[in-house]
Amino acid sequence: MADRPPRIHLDNADLTRGHPLVVLFRLIRDERRRVVMATASSIINKIFDVMPEILIGIALDVVVRGEASFVAQLGLSDPTDQLIALGIATFLIWFGESLFEYIYQVLWRGLAQDVQHRLRILCYNHAQYLPTRFFEEQRSGNLVTILNDDINQLERFLDGGANTLIQTFAAVILVGTVFFIVSPLIAVVAFLPVPAIIFGAFWFQKRAQTRYDTVRARAGQLGAKLTTNLQGLATIRAFGAEERETEALSQESVGYLTANRAAIRISSAFIPIIRMAILSGFLATFLIGGWMTLNGTMEVGAYGLLVFLTQRLLWPMTGLAEVIDLYERAMASTRRILSLLNEPIAKDEGTHDVAVDGRFALKNVAFRYETSNGGVNGIDLDIPAGHTVALVGPTGGGKSTLIKLIGRFLDPQSGSIALDDVTLDRWTIKALRRSMAWVPQEVTLFAGSVADNIAYGRPDASRDEVIAAARLAEADSFISALPDGYDTSIGEYGQKLSGGQRQRIALARALLLDPRILILDEATSAVDNETEAAIQRSLAKMRGQRTVILVAHRLSTVVHADTIHVMEQGRLTQSGTHAELIRQPGLYRTLWSIQTGEAPRESATVEDISKAARS
Template identity: 60%
Template sequence: MSSRSSFQALGRLLRYARGHRRHIVAATVCSVINKLFDIAPEILIGVAIDVVVNQEDSFVAGLGFTSAREQILVLGVLTFLIWAGESLFEYLYQILWRNLAQRLQAELRQDAYEHVQRLDMGFFESQSSGRLVAIMNDDVNQLERFLDGGANSMVQVVVTVVAVGAVFFVLSPLIALLAFTPIPLIVWGAFFFQRKAGPLYAEVRERVGELASRLSNNLAGIATIKSFTAEAREAERLRRASEAYVDANRRAIRISSAFIPVIRMAILTGFLATFTVGGMMALRGDLNVGAYGVLVFLTQRLLWPLTGLAQVIDLFERAMASTRRILDLLATPIQVHDAGGTELARPVRGAVRFDGVSFRYAESGAGVEAVDLEVPSGHTLALVGATGSGKSTLIKLLLRFHDPAEGRVLIDDQPVESLTLASLREAIGLVSQDVYLFEGSVRDNIAYGRPEASEDEVIKAARTAEAWGFIQTLPQGLDTPVGERGVRLSGGQRQRLSLARALLKDPPILVLDEATSAVDNETEAAIQRSLARIGHGRTVIMIAHRLSTIVHADQIAVIEAGRVVERGCHDELLAQEGRYAAQWRVQTGEIGAALSA
């Protein structure tokens, strides 16, 4: 990673923050004025020395203040004003830079999150949640830390070099050249260390993402870890990830820490040149004593702050490594675009058609091939087949989590890719095998799709999903917290809440993706009774492994290797004596009974 790459990242950040241009300019101006006030006392010290030595012949006397007493009083007033001005502008630049840091970090995090929400599901299938959290949290915070202090330091280093250099060349061009001799070495050293440190900090950011991902996965899977008594093994894996992060930081720190000792020697060279050559010139009378004092004091003002370049560059490199990751995330292209032109025609009848649909996942090659299926409005379609056959892929295509490579998916004869995503997904209620409940109350989760729903509507949906019975037994009823991902509820209770959530949405199309595969017989029976009530007048698409749950479906499609190999109602498929019939015999025990006989 080169300095050019880091400054390109800075340019990208400035383009992103163009709405804050006035704020940035104001903060920069306050930093500049503060630094000018900061170096002024050294000049006043030299002027004071000149007053004490030369009195009526001093520089201040030339301004109309003849007596030494008047001159000292004038310098005292100027010192007060300068210190007051420095304090005022320090307050202003801190307020401006810190508020800018807070505003930018909030906007970056929000924009990144909103952009991630618009990305297609394929993006999430190829990314770890820990990495995304690290970018939206840790990387954004890293940038905030730089804007809090590092940006001001960079501005003030430049101002120091320019302002002090101007004073030097006015007082003594020769000493100015001597004092400035180490600066090219210091700047070269700064960029040399920056080039060395840049790739190391990029690696640090990657290690942070991996560590966050490991923590996130382990905390989510803590029950599995405990059940397999794998605590020690997982602790060791986390230790290795943590050590990798420490090692990456150690390599970066080794480079950045070497900067100051090397640069100190270059600074000493410039200071000794000013100290000795300027002293000799003052002794010969070639240089005013007060000017000599100004030069000695300003040499330190000029050179010593440059040692802070190490810390500034450290912050800068960390921030730019983070900025690249944030802005690269924001630049991730959206594959499934919201057409935004056509609303799904109302009222939605719910007729669904897959017309020659083909789609393959890039990573695995799995998917569907030339699928033709039609579900009339108010009918039920059941999809059966082995795991990985393509059943869930059809649901993802219906919801436009992906777009098909060939063919079309239509609702009420409108291609889904021509519809706004909001109107499309509002028409579909999804109940998945992997139920996700949000941290909050039972009420919050049921009303997730309709936050404005009344309590009566929430209760009605819960009754229809046969969830009201157990809700009434909870300590706080509808207001009972469910815990993170619903951990305080059983699997069957979570599934019934998921169904109630979909029912409250009252969608014309209801999709059940293995909704009863992970529940007990009682819960399955309850869900089946619910489906029998809510299926009337509603299009239902079911994915099921238990064939007993779909015998009443109007149409059953058997999917194998991404293709529809059989279709028909339950009785028709049994009569065909094909794959469905064979699976039915296995599940009902007919084969086992025959073998026993």
């Protein structure tokens, strides 16, 4: 099987409509041949599995009736020859049963592993193309639970439960056929419990479904809490909140435990009820068959055959409780998987794909988040190609939202954004990503070497190109001083590096793409003066060569920008060069005076300063 997700158009409504199990098989329809082979192997194994009971009945018939037995009618009159023939048949049947058990286990388990792999890659691949707002509304731990635990639940069902269901139904058909051939009366009586068992299974399924949906939802919440806490251990320790967080996690775990107990109470009641139904069928065969044998209307061998087959038919049905438990857990997980796959992706309907100059024109752009009042409104902005433009202002002023709109991580709800006189929705996503590089405030580095992280956007880049990008980002000197230089392993999230070093590697990673547009979102807000100065020198070298859009709270970072735009409450309130803005009354001059120590820090927050400036 190829190590890639199946080529599926997830926007096809027909694909994801219907029962989760049906949809699942649509998603893996190219594995139909393996499913058929696995199902056939399970049925053949069950045929061989039922045969020993039939042979026991035939053997009893040989011992009791001798030369008048059923086998004698096939041409073997001597009882000894009959027993030898039965012995050979027994060996072949057991060999066949063992062979097909091996085959169906390999097929079902292999299929389960492959489906698990496929769905995980398919879900992850789909998640990568979901719009930014989806991740702003979802907890990452819940997504991890879907990609890991929910898919594992489905794998557990395919690994064992599917085979058990198939073999149970195969046993009902096979044994039922033998019963009706030997004694239609006993067949009818022995099969009376089967409807009760099936009814009980559906009764259980109906009541278990909502409970297992709750279990999976609780599992997602627990996973989200664990992920958040493990990523924030340093903060938890810094505030001495270990006991409080342990208690909060305990509450989430108790919620998951309680949901599981509610489901377990339903599943545990199933087996005792089914056992009583089985007992009635077994007693009917035992008593009626015995009475018929005593009256001479049934042979001893046939009686023994029916008694053994009743056991073979009914007792395995007690395992339906465990299988249906697995099934309901798997279907609850599948519903969550399909819920993720049904999330609409950010479609790329653009066709424009040419070299980018880097000129932006925003006209009356507006965007509001559904869950808050944050966003931007009425933004008119022109950014010439090759200019360095800065966005400053209080937290919540709309700066990050605006650059997400410019980078087309969000689409405006009204107004338009044009790049080189072509609206962003007409550009291909590939062209935009190729032309833009992003350096966020919270840098994400990956486990691996320094060189690997710098070359993340261009894995085929040469070492000389990596070093050149690092020099442009003022990172070469500290990288060269590391134990293994560019081959130094930086650990998960780059934890072996300082914050400033991570920022400069992120800048080098962006510059290696040689983008026409460089976006820095608070890239200097949490770095030391040395790193800020290094980034400023890097920006000075790029001046006029590419369009640079800076978001900053630290105004010393933006003083050399060609244009500085001040944003408050989602609107542009001031624009100009640094020299022009400090001569104007307003928020910028107030902030500059405070940050340079020319004015007392009387206001506690930037928002307070903003209010004072407006007044």
